[in-house]
Each structure stands twice: as structure tokens, then as C-alpha cells.
Amino acid sequence: MTIAVILLTFFSGLAPAGVILFTERTITAVAGSLDSGELQSTAITSASLLIAITMAAFTLNIIDSYVQSLLQVKLSNKINLDIVRKATSLELQHFESSTTYDSLQRATSEAGSRPYQLFVDALRVLSGLTSLFSVSALLFAWNPWIAILLIVSCLPAFAAEIFYGRVTWKLEHDRAAKRRWASYLQFLTTNDRNVKEVKSFGLGRLLIQRVADIQRGFYDVDKSVEGRQAKVTALAGLLNVAVSGVAIIIAVRSALEIGNVGQLAGTIAAVTAVQSGASGVFVGLGQLFEHKLFLGELFSFLDTPHDVIKSGTRSIPRELKSGITFENVSFTYPGTDKAVLSNISFTAAPGEVIAFVGRNGAGKSTISKLINRLYDPTSGRIMLDGHPLAEYDISQLRSTVGVAFQDFVQYESSVQENVTYGAVNYLDDRVVSAVALNRAGADFVDELPSGLETRLGRWFEDSHQLSGGQWQRVAIARALAGDSQIILLDEPTAAVDSETEALLFRRLREVTQGAICFLISHRFSTVRAADKILVLENGNVVEMGDHRTLMNNGGHYASMFAIQAEGYQDVETNTRK
Template sequence: MAKPTGRMRHWARALKLLWNVSPPHVGAVVLTTVLTALVPACTVQFTKLAVEAVAGSTGEDTMDAALAAAGGLAALIAVSHLLSTARTYLETLLQYRMANSIQEQIMRKSVSLELAQFEDPGTYDSLQRANREASFRPYQIFSNLISVTSNLVALVSVGVVLVVWDPWVALVVVLAPVPSMAANIFYSRLGWRIENDRASDRRRGTYLQYLVTTDRTFKETRLFDLGGLFVERFTKLVKGFYAVDRRLEGRQAVASGLLGLLSVAASAGAIVFAAKVTVENGQAGQFAGFIIAITMVQSSVQTLFGALAQMYEHSLFIGNLFAFLDLPVAGVRAIGKRRFPEKLVTGIEFRDVSFTYPGSAAPVFEGLHLFLPAGRCVALVGQNGAGKTTLVKLLARFYEPDSGAILIDGVPIEEYDLDDLRRNLGVIFQDFVQYEASVRENVGFGRHEQLGDDAGILDAVKQSGASKFVDHLPGGLETQLGKWFDDGRQLSGGQWQRVALARAFLRKAAIVVLDEPTASIDAQAESEVFGRLREIAGQATTLLIAHRFSTVRVADHIVVIDHGRVLEEGTHGELMRLDGVYAKLFNLQAAGYLEECDISLR
């Protein structure tokens, strides 16, 4: 069970988050709350005076007293209404700002995390929990605290009146709701445990929703008739959630209902006692005030204890938000200050590099030795899982080697400024992003500080061959791509790939990495793209990862990797004469092309 000090820290942190959003706004809410809380005590006094005046003897003075008391009650009603309206308005605006601020903090935290954390299911569970609590939990703690403050002020101000009349009645009415509050706290903690345990299933439900609600998955899910299956799986999940929640809510309702009868009995007893006292002393005004005071005290106590129970519940759930915001950023082992060269002179060396993914027992590399000469186009060839893409992740410092060193122009990679290193990497991964944004942004995101550079963006578009279709789009660079937003134009797979290539070309990076850069384009377009790649290779060191040997053969240097080891390397001609793994794979692929050609000629 969480320690009280831990809960207090959560409350304090949530209030600090809220205060930082807008101190004047928070102060205004507190002020209107305190003023509203003073109204009940005034209402009790004016009610007592009004009833006594009406019940008294007739006369001009009595009439004046009754009208004055009635006028006071009317004024209190008006003031209460205005304060309540102002408080609601301020609270609503503050809640909006708080939710926006928390979402921004979640996004900023996500940006700071490393790839290893995003490839860990635990991080996604933490993010799922944080997102579920972000929109309302922090504000609810403040709202409950305001409710506690308001009802505490009302309880003290009205309770003083009640204590003066009879302290024992006041004590019984105040303590009667405690058992019910204890039950609510118990079930709140139980609900928190259940919700935490189902975080992974919640993510699965969100994923199933995604599969049937986006254009990215439409074709396959519709063609394979998967929509009904995914909906059934989602329904099974949420029905399971509901069954558990229903049992929990049912047990909580029974416990709260039975224990709540203690509060009802205490109030009933207090009213009977008040009636008895009134009969004895004949003070009708005091009886009316006594009944109102009992009702208000009971209401304030129940609301007060209910708010405290909810604060406890929110402190449990908001811990999920803070757990995500407090995730340690693994970061890289060392970040140097050295500027990255605009153009490599020597090249890139992987010296005795070993690496195993976190949580995996199988190493990707064990003592890898590889040299990529500067100013050349180097192709990596190998079966899936050989470690080709992992090399890129290590080069971008998304992961750190377990041992060995990566040197760029003879300098350990750790000595370079990390941001400068990544600015000089132009990488297009095989699973590149198709941004639901304009052409300008899809290309300009390659170097976002150049989003307004029309000449640079158009040049990159031309280099990638994308100008052939971009020039014909209705809005040119401003054309919205994708179908998620209004007036969007969907591109073919090959066109999206050209846009991604333009994004890489815009960076004008010292190192260009292309992971299957022509997988979605035809042979003629592939020839054009690689003609441009050879031009770029004169200015940048290009690393090419591909399975098409028509792609690979244009490289200046080819490296064959298998199970994290370099098997062969050389030019296309040298490797063919070697008649090893590369030659075998090349001939197998060439035979397939020849067979297809023969069939088509028949």
C-alpha cells in the first residue's frame, strides 16, 4: 500500500502543476470557493431570524424584521448564484488549460525517450496509463481539494452554530459518514490495482480500434474480411472489463449503501432531538435553524469525506502519470563537443563491435570489423536479421555497442556532439513515415529549419524524381498529402518513397543511409534514383541497404553480412569472380528474372 507521504507528494505535485499553469486563475477559483462556502452559515442565521419574526407577534417592527431577514436570504441566494457561476466558469477554463499542459508534458517526455524504451512493452504500458489519467486526474485533485476546503469552511461555520445548541448531536452527525468513507477508500485502491493490471489489454483494445478506423489498414482488413474479427476481439475485451467493473461497483454500492445508513440514522436521531427541544422551549426559529444546520452539516461532512476518498483514489491513479513523466532517460553513454565534419575524409569504422538488444539473449554482432570508405557508395547485403539495420541504429546512436568502438574519420563517435552527428545523418528507413501533412512539410521535415526554403525543397524534390507528380498537384508544395484531413491527396507507394527520398536529400548530410530506398518503385525509376545517388556519393558517404541486386551492383563497394559477421566484400565484379555467397544470391535472383522474362515472352 502506498505510504501517506507518497500520496501527499502526489497531491503537492499535482497542485504545483496546476499552479504553474496560471497562478491568478488558481487564486480566483480559491477565492470564489471560500466566499461560496461562507454562504450556508449566513443562510442558517437569516432563516432563524425570518422564522422567529414570522412566528412572533404581529406588528410593524415584526414585519420589518421579517422583511429584512427575507431580503437577506434573497441576497444570499443571488450572491451564491453569481459566485457559483463565476467558479464554474473559472474551473472549466482552468481544467482545459491543465489538460493541455499535461498532454504537452507527455509529448515532451516521449520526445526525450530513447529507441530502446519505445521498443519495451513496459514503456507503452506506462504511456497508456499516463494518457488515461492525463486529461482529468491532476485537476480533479485540485477540484477535490477545493471541495474539501469549501466544505470544511461550511462545516466549521455551520458546525459552530450546531455545537452551541448541542455538541453531542454535532459530534454524532460529523462522525457518522466515516465508515462509508473507509469503504470508498478500500474500493478505490482495489479499482486502481485492477486498472493497472489491465494496461496491456487496454493497449490491445486501442490497437484493435486503430486497425478498423484508419486508411492505412483498410485495404488488407477489408480484403481479408478481418473487420468483424477485430471488432469481436475488441468486444470480448471490453465485455471482460465491464464484467470486472460491474462486480466491483456492485460490491462498493452495497458497502456504501449499508454503511451510509449510519449517517441517515444519525441525522434522523438529531432531527427527533431537535423536535423534542423545540417542544420543550417553544423556539420555532431555533428549530428551523437547527434542521437546516443538521442538513448542511451532514451534507458538508459527506461531501468532505467523499472528496477525501476521491483524492485518495486520484493520488493512486495520478501516480501512473508521474511514473511516466519520471521515467529515466537512458541517453547515450557520453556526448562530446566535437563538431561533425561537413564531408568525411577517411570513413566509418566498426572496430570489434559487439551488440545484443536489451532483453535478448542472442547477440546481433560479436567482434564485428567493418570499414565504410568516405565518399563512396557502400551497399550492405544479407539475409533478413543479418544486422544491417542495426548498424544504422548504432551509427545514429539510438543504441550503444556493448563493446568495441565506432570511429568516424578516426575519431570515436562519442566525441562528436550528438545533435550535430544526427544532423549529418540523412536516413530513410524501410518503414519511413508518411506524414499526413503538406508536400512542403513532408520534404521539409528532413531539416525543419528550412521549411520556408522553397528553392532547397524544390531542389530535393527534383533530385528524388518526385517533381514529376508534385508539379501536377493542385497546390504544389502546399498540397495536403494523405486522407486524414480535408482536401488530402493520396499517393502511390512509389510516390511516397520518392517524397521520403527528397526528405533525405534535403538534409545535405555528410552520411546518407538508404534502407531499401527503391522497394516501391519500378526499374526505370530505380535507375533514375541511383543515377542521382552516384552524384550525391561524390559529396557524401552513402550507405545502401537493399535486397535487389540490380540496386546493389551500382555501389562502389559491397559488403555481405551474415549473422553479424562480414563474409565478403568488394566490387560487384570482384564478388562475382569470387563465386561465393554474393555470386550465389545474385545468380539466384537473376535466374528468377530470366524465368519471368521467358514466361512473358511466351
């Protein structure tokens, strides 16, 4: 398809020269016929060829337009898919950096149009060069100075395109963060997950004003730049008009000297064609320079190193034997200096439920990210069945880990897919989803309008919104959908009632036999049944043991448990009163 467009453009570029040549010959032949009083056959032949070339040029333009429209869609789709593929290949640490979001903003803002415009302007240059050389060849034969003068007169416009192309790119490059902020503010006002607070706190006017301020700032700068560019473009255009006028005067004088009216008509047409061709070439080159700058942002994003987390080659065993061991593991998030974890050591055997408790920011969720290899330890190592975790194939590792994050995703899709996204090999397997939902205590699915096929959320037609607790049970079902030997549950009962919580953990004990279950929670009613509880404080394990042992020790765990229990007792006492 690309080659077809190039060929069509090339032959279309030859058309102006043919039109001019046979216009000149037709007029010359007609003038000769008038002088002799007899109709010359060359006049009919030239006129016929002129009509044929005009019709051919029109047909080529129609075909070219059709093929280009198809190519635009294909190219835009490919670039957007490339961006999505790249984004999915990046690791978590990329998306916890504002630099990545700025790069993504710059890449996506022009992805839909710039690649195609680059191609179109390249074709414009090709067409312009073809027309320019073919018509200039005629013009040089008639009057070379006119051709040279016309080409040189287009250079100021070319210089202006280059200069303001760089200015435009620099403006957009520096605006990436502000554009993201404006998009985020608009996002806050346009979806159901934020509208409750926006309405309750009356934030609408404030958010609109902030978006308007950003847009006004962009407009003021753009207005100034566009104004300066318009002045320069106008001066360059006036120069072209003046040069064209001089060229036509020279052509008239030359025609009067040699008495060739046809050549005069051809020269006047050639002046317009050369000037248009030269302008198209130089403006196209300027646009190509600007596109190159913008597409540099796209390719910079696509070239982002994605193999930060190196995959090993060792296969995950079908059945874990010794389990997971943390050996003096420390971790510091990239771009920060403070260690989140310091010399953490523990062992988790198959069949055990390991709970992590501690204050916010103690490092509990970070441990789950390390187990899933969303990050690698800064120092120390994690062992799986006696081998470093980094030696295992990362895709196999993540497929054997079922995870429900604290900030789990609410997919605007069917219940079936919401569950089996956790086991994509069973995407359409209704038995797998039904079993997982039963394990998670999500019995409410049977009451939904279309059962497993009910679309969840509010963003699409015929969808059904769930409560927070129901969404959480769907997320837990997703974690339990696969053949997971390691299960990570981060605050799994934060949004469920106590009855559901008790049911869930009874079932967890049953369904996770032989698997390692890691549990992160602030609710001690959740963690007290764990086989081993690790108490984290400032990134250190300060206590370890089961509930009974830790209570007898009277340390951090016992203190936090007593505080939470006291709260429940106060509520119960007040209720009785």
C-alpha cells in the same frame, strides 16, 4: 487563475453558515414580532442579509464555474503536451518495449480528466471543510452532540471510498495491455492502411468480435465491483439518514424545551449542511486517494529516464575528413541475449557508397540505427573523424544524417512538409523541397492538384493518396533535404520500378559527392555500383569488397547474386516464349 478558484471556493464554503445563521435570526425575529404584535427591525435586517448572502453565493458559484471551466481546458492541454514532450524525449529502445506502451496507456487513459478531477475534489474538500467548520461552530453552540454524531456517521462512506478507489485503480492498472490490444484492433478497422486486407480477408467480423469480448470481460468485472460498491454505499447512506433523523428528533425536543422556533429551523438546516459538508469532505478525500493512485501512473511515465543515449559536446565538423570507422562493434538488443552484430569492423570514407547485403535478420538495419545513435554499441566503438561517435552532440549528429528507413512514415501532411520534415530548419523553404524531390526522382509532384501544397494521404479533406513507389521517393527526398554528410537508405528502391531505380542511383552519385552514403538492399541491381559491399551473415561480416572483387571470389555474394540473376533470366525466358 488557480488562486482565484481557491478563494472563490473558500468564500462559497462560508455561504451555508451565513444562510443558516440569518435564517435562524429571521425566523426568531418574526416569531418575536408575532408574540409582541409589533414588527421588529431585526426581522427585516436579518431577512435582507439572508437575501444578500444567497445572491452572493449564487454569483460566486457562477464565477467559480466559469473560471473552473477555463482551468480545466488549460490543465488538460498542459498535461497532454507534457505527455507528448516526454514521448518525444524517449529513445527508440523505449518504443521497442511493451512496458513503455503499457505505461503510456495508463498515463494517457486518465490524462484528460484525472488531473482536473484531482483539483476539483481538492476544492470540494476545501469547500466542505469551510462549510463544515463554519456550520459546525453554529451547531456546537446549539447542540454539540448533534454535530459530533453527524460527522462520525460519515466515516463508513469515507472508508468505502478509500477501499473501492484502490480496487478501481488496480483493475485499470491490470487492464493496460488489454486496452492497448482493443485499441489496436479498432485501429485495424478504422484507417486506409489496413482496410484493404481487412476487407479482402473478411476480418471485420473477427476483429469486432474480439473487441466485443474484451469489452464484455471488462463490463462483467465492473458490474460485479459496482454492485458490491452500491450495496456498501447504500448501507452507509441509510446510516446517514438514520443519524439525521435522530439529530432532527433531538433538535425538536430541544426546541420544545427552550421554545425557540428559529433555532429549530436553524438546527434542521445545519444538520443537512453538516452532513453534506462532512460527506463532501470524506468522499472528496476518498476521491483524492483514488486520483493519487491513477496520477501515479501519469507521473511514473513522465519520470521515465529518457537520457539512455547520452549526448556528447563535440561539434560535428563542417566537412568530414576520415569518415566513419566501426571497430569491433557488437550489439545485443535490450532484453535479449542473442547478439545481432558481432565484432563488425569497416571504414567508410567521405564520398563512398557503402552497401550492406545479407539475409533478413543479418543485422543490416541495426548498423543504420547505430550510426544514427538510436542505439549505442554493446561493445566496441564507432569513430567519426577520429573521435568516438558518443562524444559528438547528438542533435547535431542526427541533423547531419539523412535517413530513409525501410518502414518510413507516410505523413498525412503537405508534400512540402513531407520533404522538409527531414530538415526542419528549412520547413517552409520551397527551393530546398524542390531540389530534394528532383534528386529523388519525384517528378510526379508537378502533376499533383496543388503541387508542393498538396496534402498527402486519405485521412483529411482535399488530400491525395500516392502509390507505394511515389511514397518511397518522397521518403528519399526527405533524407536528401538537409545538408547531410551521412546518408542512410534502407531498402530505398523496394517499391520503385527498375527505370526509376536506375535514375535514382545516377542522381545519388551526383548529389552525395563528399557525403558517406550507406545503402541497405536485397536488390543486387541496386548495390552492385557501390564502392564497397559488406556481406552480413548471422551478425558477422563474412565478405567485403566491390562487386567485381566479390564476384571473382565466388563466395556468399556471388552465390546470392547468381540466384537473383537466375530469377530475372527465368522471367525473361518465359516472357519470350
